[in-house]
Amino acid sequence: MNFNEDKEYICPVCGRTFFSQDSYPGCDFCSNHELTIYTNEMAKEINDEIDKMSPLEFRENLKFEPRAQFYYELEKGDSKEQEKSKRSAVYHELLYKKYVYNSPLFDKAKFDMRAEWEYENAVEMEEGYRKRQEEKNKPRCPKCGCTEFQMVPRKWSPFTGFLTNKVDRVCVKCKTRY
Ligand SMILES: [Zn+2]
Ligand SMILES: [Zn+2]
Numbered sequence: 001m002n003f004n005e006d007k008e009y010i011c012p013v014c015g016r017t018f019f020s021q022d023s024y025p026g027c028d029f030c031s032n033h034e035l036t037i038y039t040n041e042m043a044k045e046i047n048d049e050i051d052k053m054s055p056l057e058f059r060e061n062l063k064f065e066p067r068a069q070f071y072y073e074l075e076k077g078d079s080k081e082q083e084k085s086k087r088s089a090v091y092h093e094l095l096y097k098k099y100v101y102n103s104p105l106f107d108k109a110k111f112d113m114r115a116e117w118e119y120e121n122a123v124e125m126e127e128g129y130r131k132r133q134e135e136k137n138k139p140r141c142p143k144c145g146c147t148e149f150q151m152v153p154r155k156w157s158p159f160t161g162f163l164t165n166k167v168d169r170v171c172v173k174c175k176t177r178y
Pocket of ligand 1: 011012013014015016027028029030031032
């Protein structure tokens with residue numbers, strides 16, 4: 001049996017990082033096959049480097065890509081998450097400095113297009129997620145699951161017997177009150 005391992009790669013042409021199990025993987029953005037294997041040691045080296053940085057060096061390497069900027073805006077009000085995002089931005093800049101910018105294969109135009117593409121994917125995913133959440137939070141008929149209903153005033157409370165200004169939902173499909 002042949003179990004292919006999931007390996008992570010960096011594309012020196014466009015800066016894309018991605019996982020693949022293929023024996024001859026190509027970049028999932030620009031299709032380039034001359035890839036660098038992205039190892040845990042490389043990640044550790046970069047993280048050690050960040051830990052030793054002066055605040056100035058950190059600032060100098062703080063470059064938000066469009067996708068990172070998008071998430072950073074979403075995290076407004078959560079300074080802990082924003083700190084993590086800043087570190088991640090510095091991490092990526094160092095990764096590119098080591099394995100992308102200086103590569104003879106590096107292509108700035110493709111690098112920028114890749115960054116833009118990742119941003120658009122992030123926006124799309126975020127919108128999809130928000131829509132699914134909205135759908136999930138919609139009130140649903142407990143009997144048939146329908147989300148369409150009419151509001152009907154409740155004349156009196158069954159608990160107190162007093163008049164009330166509360167409203168009931170009535171399912172348009174099966175007429176269940178809920
Ligand atoms: Zn690529
Ligand atoms: Zn119903």
